[in-house]
Amino acid sequence: MELTTFYAKIETINTTTYDTNTIRVTAEDKEGYTLRIHENEEVVAGAIYFFESEPVVFKEKEQLEVQNFTHIDQMDIPFKRRQELMETFYEYAPVDTEDIKTTIEEYLDSISNDTIKVLVDTMYQKFKQSFYLYPAATKFHHAYIGGLSYHTATMMKLTDGFLAVYPFLNKDLLIGGILLHDICKVEELSNYAGPEYTKEGRLIGHITMAVKELEVIAEQLGKRHTEELLLLQHMILSHHYYGNYGSPKKTNIPEALILHFIDNIDSKMTVLQETLDQTEEGEFTSPIPVLDREKYYKSKLK
Structure with a gap:
């Protein structure tokens, strides 16, 4: 039969x-x-x-x-086909995944510092498949399939303006830090569909996980005692800025400060956009938790 x-x-x-x-x-x-x-x-x-x-x-x-x-x-499924299936069955990032992947890899290819490049690319390759599936959080921002990579790609795009205005910033560090800052959410969360925090996620968290993972990779590559490793680890550790949000260190290099700002901008603006999309023109939104429960007005201006 x-x-x-x-x-x-x-x-x-x-x-x-x-x-x-x-x-x-x-x-x-x-x-x-x-x-x-x-x-x-x-x-x-x-x-x-x-x-x-x-x-x-x-x-x-x-x-x-x-x-x-x-x-x-x-299953060994081509990237595009896998994403088609994910979009069919789950709430998915509101952009084309192929475009997200192209954006991220173009920025990674632009890294010229050899040590930063090999550290970041090795970490990226290790988590690549999960990275394009996982949400950025269980709620609040980018909490859907593909949310983590969507958030990362948007942050990379935002660097263009900052680098143009503040040319003293190191582009390679900034791009590398953005790729690494949330990548271990693929281990912090239990799965990509309806995730909860794992035991390791609750007790250790994605920040410490990423610092540890990067240290192991650096040791394997003979990059353990490099300035680049130290700075990338600092950016991961400090990107939440506040201790009660998970960062054991505040920012002490300019690239880490910009990473924190960009992360904050994208997470909050994405939630605001999604909320405004559900609000009639001339009306206020419901209270938005990530914006101190303020209500935002949706203007009639085009």
């Missing part, structure tokens, strides 16, 4: 008194299906799988019985 193959996201999992359980899925064509799967197989609600199934009749109803299945994260 010919197998039916398709990608689908599991919506619910129901146990039965038989040797097969039922799972309700939404397929890529937005159709809903009920699948039967052996009771010993482990699947996760909310996750995307590639299913191979065959039609069966169970209690006089036509259903599909799963013969094989693979979690999307265990």
